[in-house]
Structures are given as C-alpha cells and as structure tokens.
Amino acid sequence: MTVKDDSFTDWKNREEIAESMIPMIGRLHRERDVTVLLHSRSLVNKSVVSILKTHRFARQIAGEELSVTDTLPFVQALTTLDLGPSQIDIGRLAEIYQADDRGLSVAEFTAEAVAGATGGNKIDRREPRDVVLYGFGRIGRLVARLLIEKAGSGNGLRLRAIVVRGGGDQDIIKRASLLRRDSIHGQFQGTITVDEAESAIIANGNTIKVIYANDPSEVNYTAYGINNAILIDNTGKWRDREGLSQHLRPGIDKVVLTAPGKGDVPNIVHGVNHDTIKPDEQILSCASCTTNAIVPPLKAMADEYGVLRGHVETVHSFTNDQNLLDNYHKADRRGRSAPLNMVITETGAASAVAKALPDLKAPITGSSIRVPVPDVSIAILSLRLGRETTREEVLDHLRDVSLTSPLKRQIDFTTAPDAVSSDFIGSRHSSIVDAGATKVDGDNAILYLWYDNEFGYSCQVVRVVQHVTGVEYPTYPAPAV
Template sequence: MTVNDDSFTDWKNREEIAESMIPMIGKLHRERDVTVLLHSRSLVNKSVVSILKTHRFARQIAGAELSVTETLPFLEALTKLDLGPSQIDLGMLAATYQADDRGLSVAEFTAEAVAGATGAHKIDRREPRDVVLYGFGRIGRLLARLLIEKAGSGNGLRLRAVVVRDSGGGDLVKRASLLRRDSIHGQFQGTITVDEANSTIVANGNAIKVIYAADPTTVDYTAYGIENAILIDNTGRWRDREGLSQHLRPGIDKVVLTAPGKGDVPNIVHGVNHDTMKPDERIISCASCTTNAIVPPLKAMADEYGVLRGHVETVHSFTNDQNLLDNYHKSERRGRSAPLNMVITETGAASAVAKALPDLKARITGSSIRVPVPDVSIAILNLQLARETTREEVLDHLRQVSLTSPLKRQIDFITAPDAVSSDFIGSRHASIVDAGATKVEGDNAILYLWYDNEFGYSCQVVRVVQHVSGVEYPTFPVTGA
C-alpha cells in the first residue's frame, strides 16, 4: 500500500468516526440542552467535513492536530451521564485529560470534569424567553439567523417577531428573500416559507410575526402573545435612554441596542464587562463592532503587561450608511462612493473603551478608514506597555488567552501566513489575532485584529441577550480564572 493509500484510508476512517459523532451531538443538544464544543467552536449541526476541519484547527492552538479518535471517547462518556443544560468542550476535556496523571479512565475523568452539570448541580431547563427584533437590516437578519439556529438548543431564546416599516407591495416576500439569501454570508441553513395572510415568516418551523409600525409607541406586543420579551433595536435610530425607553411597551421587558449607547446607557462587551450589568437594568447597549473587536485583546494585554497608552486604526469595510456613488451625506467624506474609494472617517470605539474598561487609565485614541470590501475589518492596536516584553511572549500569552481564558469566545488566534480578510467571513469571535502580523519591540506592541463586523458582532449581541435573559449556561471543563 502506498503512502497516498494510507492517507486516504486514514481519512475515510476519520470520516466514519465523525459521522458516528453527529447523532450523539444532536441528541445531547435536543434532549438535554447540551452544546458540544471543540475549543469553543460549536459542533452542533455540523457536517462530517466541518467536524474534521474543526479538529484540524486545533493544531493552530495546541501545536498538534486533534483527532476524532481522541475526542470520540469523551463524547461517548458524555452520552452516559445525566447532564443538565450546559456547554461542554471536547477539546478542553482531551487536553486536560492528557495533562492529568492520576490514571483515571476517560469515563471517570469526564464525569469529574463535568460534575457541575450533573446531579445536585444540574440546572433546570428554562422556558424560552421571547425576543423581538426592531429593524431587519444587515445585523437584524444575521441575529434572526443566529436565533433560529439556536432555537430549542438550550440558549432559551425564541424569536417571536420583527418590527419594520411597511415598504409597500411584496414587502413580506422581499424581506423573507433577504433572510433566505445573503451575498456575503450565503444561503440560510434551512427552509423559509411566507404566510402572507398572517404576516408571518416561518423559518425552520419558527413562526416569526412581522409587525408593521413607524413608531415604537404604537405597538402592543401582548396583542401578539408576546410577554416579558427582550427587544433588540438594530436600527440605530435611538441611542440614548430617553429614545430607547419608547420600546418599553406592554410585552417588552428589556431593550438591547446594537450600536454605541449615549449618556448613561451601559455599553456592554460580552466577556469583558457583562457581569457588571445590574439585574434591574432595562436598557443596554452592545457598543460597536469595533469596540467588541479591540476591548477583549486590550484587556488581555492590560491584565498581563499593563497599558500606558494606545492608538487604534481601523480599516473597516463599507456599510449601508455610505453611498454607492457620490451623493450628499451629512458626514464629511462619507458621501463619496464607497466601492471606489478609501474613505477617512471617525470611530467612537476608542472613547467607548472607557465605558467597557473603566479601570484602564490609559488614553486610547482612534481613527478609521472605510475601504472597498463588503465585510470583515481589521483593527491595528498600537500599545505602549508598562513593561518590556518579546514578540514570542506576547503571542504565547494571546494564544493561551484564546484557548483557556474567560475571553476564549471573544478572542481567536491564527497563524496562517497567507490569511486575508475574506477568510474571516462567518467568524463567531469578536476578534482574531493575526500572529504573523504582530510586532513587538521593547515596551511597544502592535496587534493586528481581524473581525467580521457583521457576523462576529451579531454573535456578541446574542451572548449579551443570553446573559440578560438568564439563560447563559455554564461551560465545562472550567478553565482559567
């Protein structure tokens, strides 16, 4: 047998193992609200090839490819436990087991590592919380995709309605089509039908009422059976407490804004300051996509090295706020054609750092350039540190942060030498550290941080909504502090 034959046989064997994992992952997901992860990446509803690719990704983190032959025994052990709602990381189980020298079997070790999700520690499955989307643009439709994808999966959120202005004939069909197909993010994973008689879009069995209203104060959500809901305003039309309070109507309990909040509205970056939210706070901002991209790695650097000052330059994809061709715009330069120009503009991300990291005393400045790509941006974070270090030390620190710290869902790490912006479309992390581009000299560190300013940000919004709804389930094994 040739080497090529050996490689092909090995691939087919791993395909067979990955195929056997799919029903186990699905059953844990549907019946017990357990989301199976691999180094913080969900394996739920993934294909055989996707599962194998996710395992191969581990070599970028741990230095060696993780095989399905290594993780299958842990998955089989999980199926034999009486688990409650939780997220369980097979990659971390395998890594911590390898480092354990007590001679435990895989079954014994797994039972111990996830004990917090079993027995007396097991939390009850909660009733789903109603969610309303106010606006159905780029972020709104991605939030809809995420909420539909997670429906019944243990995240406890149920998309009940979308509120939009009536744009005239065929409005419902056109909006459903925009949800079904996306030029950047591809086809919707599932089926979508339209019930025009009841003004409803049915996506993967989820009935989503489309409510037409020009003013938030005119909607009584209880008339549609919506109670105690979280409303996500993705229009950006109102950003202060007074404006957003208009949403607090019958049926709406909390309002989450997908733009930087003004005044005393808390700006929340999940993973960094979400634990500071007061339980009785009814109006919350998820800050901006750029703030979510820079704050987690900034915190990681500040915690380890201290930060005296910094500057962030964002090279940002163009947005619908800009013009296709030159035309009037209220902002300077943004009236010039977005697909034909690089456009210097402002960013509020630097000033928003103070809200998310109030203990960071360093002055952070910022500016932005809009460039002719439709999605994925990069933030160049130039920091003066409180002590000298080396490039190797910084990269090792950020690699470990992406793997084992509480920020592992926010920060990703890539070593690919030929990575470009389109490689990060669909990334669920808020920020991806480009190891190859990182520069460190003495007390100066320059980080290049990729981020999908649409999808990655939408994932952060959903995490905040999960947290404020009380359905953010614990992750096992517990790592980092």
C-alpha cells in the same frame, strides 16, 4: 499499500468516526440543552467535513491537530451522564486529560470534569424567552439567523417578531428572501416559508410575526402573545435612554441596542463587562463592532503587561451608511463612493473603551478608514506597555487566552501565513489575533486584529441577550481565571 492509499484510508476512517458523533451531539443538544464545543467552536448541526475541519483547525492555536479518535470517547462519555444545560468543550477535555497523570479512564475523568453540570448540581432548563427584533437590516437578519439556530433545543431564546416599516407590495416575501440568501454569509441553513395571510415568516419551524409600524408607540406586543420579551433595536435611530425607553411597551421587558449607547446607557462587551449589568437594568447597548474587537485583547494585554497608552487604527469594510456612488451625505466624506474609495472617517471605539474598561486609565486614541470590501475589518492596536516583553511571550499569552481564559469566546488566534480578510467571514469571535503580523519591541506592541464586523458582532449581541435572560449556560471545563 502506498502512502496515498494510507492517507485516503485514514480519511475515510475519520469520516466514519465524525459521522458517528453527529447523532450523539444532536441528542445532547435537543434533549439536554448541552452544546458540544471544540476549542469554543460549536459542533451542533455540523457536517462530517466541518467536524473534521474544526479538529484540524486546532493545529493553528494548540500547536497540533486534534483527532476525532481522541475526542470521540469524550462525546460517548457525555451521553452516559445525567447532564443539565451546559456547554462542554471536548477539545479542552482531551487536552487536559492528556496532561492528567492519575490513570483515570476517559469516562471517569469526564464525569469529574463536568460534575458541576450533572446530577444535583445541574441547573434547570429555562423556559423560552421571547425576543423581538426592531429593524431587519444587516445585523438584524444575522441576529435572526443565530436566534433560529439556537432555538434547536426548544429552550432559551425564541424569536417571536420583527418590527419594520411597511415597504409596499410583497414586502414580507422580499424580507424573507433577504433572510434566505445573503451575498456575503451565504444560504440560510434550513427552510423558510411565508404565510402572507398571517404576516409571518416560518424559519426552521419558528413562526416569526412581521409587525409593520412607523414608531414604537404603535405596537402593543401583548396583542401578539408576546410577553416579558427582550427587544433588540437594530436601527440605531435612538441611542440614549430617553429614546430607547419608547420601546418599553406592553410585552417588552428589556431593550438591547446594537450600536454605541449615549449618556448613561451601559455599553456592554460580552466577556469583559457583561457581569456588571444590574438585574433591574432595562436598557443597554452592545457598543460597536470595533469596540467589541479591541476591548477583549486590550484587557488581555492590560491584565498581563499593563497598558500606559494606545492608539487603534481601524481599516473597516464599507457599510450601508455610505453611498454606492458620489451623492449628498450629511457627513463630509461618506458621500463619496464606498466601493471605489478609501474613506477617512471617525470612530467612537477608542472613547468607548472607557465605558467597557473603567479601570484602564491609559489614554486610547483612534481613527478609521473605510475600504472597498463588503465585510471583515482589521483593527491595528498600538500599545505602550507597562513592562518590556518579547514577541514570543505576547503570542504565547494571547494564544493561551484564546484557548483557556474567560475571553476564549471573544478572542481567536491564527498562525496562517497567508491569511486575508475573506478568511474570517463567519467568524463567531469578536477579534482574531494575527500572529504573523504581531510586532513587539521592548515595551511597544502592535496587534493586528481581524473581525467580522457583521457576524462576529452579531454573536456578541446574542451572548449579551443570553446573559440578561439567564440562558447563558456554564462552560466545562471551566475557563482558567
């Protein structure tokens, strides 16, 4: 048999193994509210090829490719356990098991590693919590996709309604079409139908009421059977406590803003300061996409090396706030054509660092350039560190953070030598460290951080909502602290 035949036979065998994983992963998710991960990447509702690609991606961050022959026994072991709601990373299980010298079987090791999610230790499955989207633009539709995707187990978060201004004839059909097809993020994974008579969009069996209103005061959510809901404001029209408080109508318990909050509104970056949210806090902000991109790696660097000062330069994709062609705009430069120009603009991300990392006393400055790409941005974070180090040490540290730390859902790591912005469309991490571009000279470090400013940020928003509603389930093996 030739090498070519050997490779093809090996591929077909791995396809067969991955195919056998799919129903087990699906049952764990639907029946027990267990999400199977591979190095923080969900394997729920993934195709055979997607599962194999995710295993191969581990080569970039862990140094070697994971094989489905290594991870299948862990999936099989999980199906035999009395598991409660949780997230279980089989990549980490396989990695830790290889280093374990006690001679345990895979089944014995797995049972021990996830003991906190089994038997009397398991937490109760949460009742569905209602969610309302106020506004249905770029972020609103991506958050909707994520909420619908995560509703597969029938627990957790349930998207009940979207609130928009009336847009004339066939408004609901056009909005459903925008949810169904996206020029950047591709097709919606599932089916979408419209019930015009009931003013509802049905997505993967989830009935989402479309409510038309010009102002928060016009809506009584209890009239639609919505109670104790989380309202996510995607409009950015109101950013202080007084303005956002208008949403606290009958049926709404908390308000989450998808833009930087002003005044005393808490700015939350999940993974960094989400545990500071007070249980009785009704209004909070998820900060900006750029703040979510720079704060996690900034914290990782500050914790290990100390940071004396820093500057962030963001090269940001254009947004709907800019004009397609030169036209009047209240901002000086944003009126110039977005797809034809690089546009210098301001960013509040640097000043927002203080809200998310109050213990970091280092001054952080920032500026931004909008460029003619529709999605994925890069933040160049230049830091003066508290001690000298090397490029190799910094990369080893950030790789380890991306794999094992509490920030592993926020920070990703790539060693691809030819990586470009479009490679990171759809990334669920808020920040991806580009190892090849990283520069370190003594106590100076420059990090190049990619981020999908639409989808990665939307994932952070959903994580915050999961946390405040109590449906953010524990992860096993537990991240290293």
